[in-house]
Amino acid sequence: MTALLELRNVSRSFGGVKAVRNVSLTLEPGQIVGLIGPNGAGKSTLVNVITGVHPATSGEILHKGEPIQWLKPYQISARGIARTFQVVQPFPSMTVVQNVMAGAMFAAGIPSMSEARRIAMEHLAFTGLADKADQPANQLTLANRKRLELAKSLAMNPHILMLDEVNAGLNAAEINQALDLIRAIAARGISIVIIEHLLKVVTGLCSRIIVLHHGELIADDPTAEVIRDPRVIEAYLGSRFAERQMVRHD
Amino acid sequence: MTKSQFALVVIGAAIILALPMVGGNYTLRLCTIMLMYATLAMAWNFIGGFAGYPSFGIAAFFGLGAYAGAVVQARGVPVVAAWAFAAVVGSVFAYVLGLILLRLRGHAFAIATLVIAEVLREITNGLTDLTGGGMGLNLPFFGWGPDALIRFFFYAMFALAAITLAATYLVAHSRLGFGLHCIKQNEDAADIVGINTTLYKIIAFTLSGGFAAAAGALYASWTGYIEPADVYDVLFSIKPILMVLIGGMGTVLGPCLGAVVFLVLDEIVWRNFLQLHTGILGLLIVILILFLPAGVLSFDWRMLFKKKVSAT
Amino acid sequence: MIFFQYFVNGLILGGLYACIAAGFSLVWGVLNIINILHGSFIVFGAFIAILSYNYLGIHPFLSVISAGLILGALGYVTQLGVINRVVTQSVLVTLILTFGLELMMNNAMLIAFTADYRKVILERSLGVLEAGGVFIPMDRAAATVIAFLLILGLWLLMRMTSIGRAIVAVRFDREAAQLMGVDVARTYAITFALGGALAGAAGALISVSFPISPLSGPLFLSKAFVICILGGVGSVPGAALGGLIFGMVESFGAVFFGSEYALTLAFIVLIILLLIRPHGLLGVKGY
Numbered sequence: 001m002t003a004l005l006e007l008r009n010v011s012r013s014f015g016g017v018k019a020v021r022n023v024s025l026t027l028e029p030g031q032i033v034g035l036i037g038p039n040g041a042g043k044s045t046l047v048n049v050i051t052g053v054h055p056a057t058s059g060e061i062l063h064k065g066e067p068i069q070w071l072k073p074y075q076i077s078a079r080g081i082a083r084t085f086q087v088v089q090p091f092p093s094m095t096v097v098q099n100v101m102a103g104a105m106f107a108a109g110i111p112s113m114s115e116a117r118r119i120a121m122e123h124l125a126f127t128g129l130a131d132k133a134d135q136p137a138n139q140l141t142l143a144n145r146k147r148l149e150l151a152k153s154l155a156m157n158p159h160i161l162m163l164d165e166v167n168a169g170l171n172a173a174e175i176n177q178a179l180d181l182i183r184a185i186a187a188r189g190i191s192i193v194i195i196e197h198l199l200k201v202v203t204g205l206c207s208r209i210i211v212l213h214h215g216e217l218i219a220d221d222p223t224a225e226v227i228r229d230p231r232v233i234e235a236y237l238g239s240r241f242a243e244r245q246m247v248r249h250d
Numbered sequence: 251m252t253k254s255q256f257a258l259v260v261i262g263a264a265i266i267l268a269l270p271m272v273g274g275n276y277t278l279r280l281c282t283i284m285l286m287y288a289t290l291a292m293a294w295n296f297i298g299g300f301a302g303y304p305s306f307g308i309a310a311f312f313g314l315g316a317y318a319g320a321v322v323q324a325r326g327v328p329v330v331a332a333w334a335f336a337a338v339v340g341s342v343f344a345y346v347l348g349l350i351l352l353r354l355r356g357h358a359f360a361i362a363t364l365v366i367a368e369v370l371r372e373i374t375n376g377l378t379d380l381t382g383g384g385m386g387l388n389l390p391f392f393g394w395g396p397d398a399l400i401r402f403f404f405y406a407m408f409a410l411a412a413i414t415l416a417a418t419y420l421v422a423h424s425r426l427g428f429g430l431h432c433i434k435q436n437e438d439a440a441d442i443v444g445i446n447t448t449l450y451k452i453i454a455f456t457l458s459g460g461f462a463a464a465a466g467a468l469y470a471s472w473t474g475y476i477e478p479a480d481v482y483d484v485l486f487s488i489k490p491i492l493m494v495l496i497g498g499m500g501t502v503l504g505p506c507l508g509a510v511v512f513l514v515l516d517e518i519v520w521r522n523f524l525q526l527h528t529g530i531l532g533l534l535i536v537i538l539i540l541f542l543p544a545g546v547l548s549f550d551w552r553m554l555f556k557k558k559v560s561a562t
Numbered sequence: 563m564i565f566f567q568y569f570v571n572g573l574i575l576g577g578l579y580a581c582i583a584a585g586f587s588l589v590w591g592v593l594n595i596i597n598i599l600h601g602s603f604i605v606f607g608a609f610i611a612i613l614s615y616n617y618l619g620i621h622p623f624l625s626v627i628s629a630g631l632i633l634g635a636l637g638y639v640t641q642l643g644v645i646n647r648v649v650t651q652s653v654l655v656t657l658i659l660t661f662g663l664e665l666m667m668n669n670a671m672l673i674a675f676t677a678d679y680r681k682v683i684l685e686r687s688l689g690v691l692e693a694g695g696v697f698i699p700m701d702r703a704a705a706t707v708i709a710f711l712l713i714l715g716l717w718l719l720m721r722m723t724s725i726g727r728a729i730v731a732v733r734f735d736r737e738a739a740q741l742m743g744v745d746v747a748r749t750y751a752i753t754f755a756l757g758g759a760l761a762g763a764a765g766a767l768i769s770v771s772f773p774i775s776p777l778s779g780p781l782f783l784s785k786a787f788v789i790c791i792l793g794g795v796g797s798v799p800g801a802a803l804g805g806l807i808f809g810m811v812e813s814f815g816a817v818f819f820g821s822e823y824a825l826t827l828a829f830i831v832l833i834i835l836l837l838i839r840p841h842g843l844l845g846v847k848g849y
Contacts, residue, residue: 051442053438053441053442072441072446073441073442074441074442074443074444074445074446074447077442077443077444078444082442083442085439085442089436089438089439089442090436090439091431091432091435091436091439091440092435092436093435094431094432094435098428101428102428102429102432102440102443102444102445103443103444105425105428105429105444106425106429106443106444106445107443107444108444109444111425113425113428152443156443156444298654304652304653304654304657306657350833350837351833351837353837354836354837356652356653357594357596357653358836360596360653360654360657361596361787361791361832361836362832362833362836365784365787365829365832365833366833368784368825368826368829369826369829369830372825372826373826488658488661491654491658492658495654495655495658525673526669526673527669528665528668528669529665529666529668529669529670531662531665532661532662532663532664532665532666532667532668532669533662533666534662535658535659535661535662535665536644536659536662536663536666539648539655539658539659539662540644540647540648540659542655
């Protein structure tokens with residue numbers, strides 16, 4: 001059975017710098033996968049490559065068995081692969097509902113504007129923004145802007161959703177709400193890839209974790225194994241901590 | 251469109267159509283110019299107002315259309331067919347140019363489009379056999395009386411403006427309009443949300459070029475004589491932008507309103523300050539720019555007339 | 563042999579062109595404004611030199627100073643009083659504003675000076691030096707040397723004085739500069755003044771070499787455009803390099819293409835550059 005999404009030896013260079021090196025992985029339906037790694041590890045770049053923002057310098061990306069590495073972002077969105085941005089990217093002076101309608105109208109291909117609006121309102125209700133539907137997007141708080149980004153992505157009718165640091169800038173309560181929302185999205189059958197810094201979020205949410213370091217994939221295992229992997233610990237926390245861990249688990 | 255806006259359009263159209271019966275030739279000429287500039291302003295609005303790309307190239311399409319129409323008319327093609335031909339030429343040129351230039355944004359796009367008019371002007375100057383070069387091009391005389399001519403061109407310009415207005419309305423309320431608005435707000439987000447931004451921008455640019463070219467062709471037939479310095483004048487690029495800035499960017503009726511306001515001011519200046527005309531025009535421009543808040547005017551009474559792209 | 567003649571011609575042109583472009587480039591790079599007035603500033607500088615010589619007997623090279631000061635002051639006032647109000651807005655607004663100001667200035671000059679072409683005819687010219695078959699008009703050569711000195715002076719000012727550092731700071735991060743105590747409005751005014759001063763100086767230098775009229779403004783502006791894009795917007799060394807290249811191309815190109823098409827070709831080059839290397843040869847990405 002072909003994987004939902006498959007990357008084979010994908011690399012991406014900027015000038016002389018290899019931001020992503022030979023990454024290979026597969027994604028199956030219904031998974032919540034964490035994508036972690038230190039700053040500059042290439043996580044966002046990898047998402048950019050998958051969604052067509054940057055073309056892969058080499059390697060293949062297959063979606064349901066079909067190559068997509070040459071497609072433009074709008075084509076990839078239409079195929080059902082959506083993503084949120086680390087720094088949210090709304091349409092600032094358009095209203096909240098119009099922002100979400102854009103996702104429905106274009107990526108999801110809903111032909112009628114009134115139908116798109118109806119669907120948008122549903123997604124707004126799901127993400128708790130229904131009462132703000134007619135406000136301009138730039139008047140929302142940061143937490144609500146993140147929800148808007150989520151709602152917009154959901155309106156695109158994706159079966160793969162990639163979340164890039166969706167918790168950056170949120171306080172503890174807001175993070176918990178975000179996690180509940182993400183679980184609810186996963187319960188709808190959408191595969192999720194979540195880029196995160198906070199290990200507790202990742203361990204609480206994901207059954208599988210992919211670790212990037214200097215653009216390379218250094219681990220791709222079930223959560224319990226990854227958090228004990230000495231290479232991962234070293235990459236995140238430094239070699240002394242890794243040594244201490246090794247001693248302890250001796 | 252709300253009922254009051256629609257009523258306004260109908261009343262406005264009725265007044266304009268009734269003018270030949272009550273107005274003198276001077277009024278008709280003035281209105282014909284207003285209708286022409288309204289068309290140019292609406293043409294610019296597609297790419298500048300809806301998509302947010304600061305094109306300074308309307309003069310390029312205007313001049314191109316003027317020459318395309320004039321050249322075929324001088325060879326015996328009937329007038330209206332010549333205008334349609336010019337519109338096609340303008341559209342095709344805009345399409346090809348758009349493929350190249352719409353990768354640029356902001357300043358780079360502004361300059362590139364500004365420069366295109368100059369390049370076209372020089373090329374037109376050089377193609378003396380075809381266009382008469384710097385000596386200009388005479389168009390065949392209709393053989394009608396002045397009153398009939400004035401009325402003919404008045405109605406023709408009205409028809410063009412009406413068609414352009416209809417097109418503006420259709421775009422504003424379509425997926426294209428919605429998509430262009432998204433592009434203007436945040437092009438990268440528009441890409442990701444599934445909009446084929448290249449296609450949409452090119453369509454907007456093509457519309458802009460086609461309508462501007464048609465206006466140029468009408469202008470050429472109307473004045474009977476054109477030369478490169480006249481029809482490629484950079485003011486044909488600048489004035490429509492000002493009109494849209496006054497009336498409201500990316501709105502349906504804004505460009506028309508802006509055209510009326512600007513031209514009334516311009517005409518007052520013309521009649522009173524002949525030698526200083528360009529200087530006072532410059533002053534007018536400076537004052538308008540300084541007192542326009544960033545982007546759209548926000549006087550309340552204009553809210554009646556403005557209709558932004560919205561979800562209905 | 564004839565090659566060297568063209569080379570010298572190109573060099574002489576290059577210096578003047580570099581001076582024309584440097585001020586324009588600075589204003590564009592720092593204020594993010596395409597100053598349509600620039601051409602008229604140059605023309606005005608030239609007329610200051612012409613009138614000073616014809617009525618007061620002041621040599622144009624001395625007028626470089628007076629033209630520079632007058633245009634500098636004019637630039638300062640214009641920026642502080644008018645342009646600063648909209649300097650942060652889009653290119654649509656700022657370009658149209660400077661366009662409107664240019665209409666005013668051009669109209670005024672046409673009335674004051676008429677459209678006739680004029681030039682400074684020096685009574686005591688430095689003559690023409692012949693070196694190995696190459697003819698070097700010494701007045702023009704001196705003008706070019708002064709032009710390069712002016713550009714060097716600007717470059718040194720940017721690097722070594724506190725106002726220069728303020729300008730660079732504002733260019734890279736307006737808000738940060740403000741937080742550090744830089745008076746942004748005044749810095750902008752000084753930058754525009756510098757642009758005007760260089761334009762005025764360039765005009766005075768040009769008055770010795772070429773006939774000039776209020777109608778020449780757009781031509782100078784267009785060339786400044788192309789040179790800026792070539793050398794990199796905002797880069798003073800870039801303007802120098804771009805000016806030299808442009809001068810050379812014009813000198814050699816006039817032989818092959820004829821001067822009518824020179825500007826058209828320059829514009830086509832401009833568009834190509836915008837597409838493939840918008841930050842020019844020496845400029846900084848992302849202005």
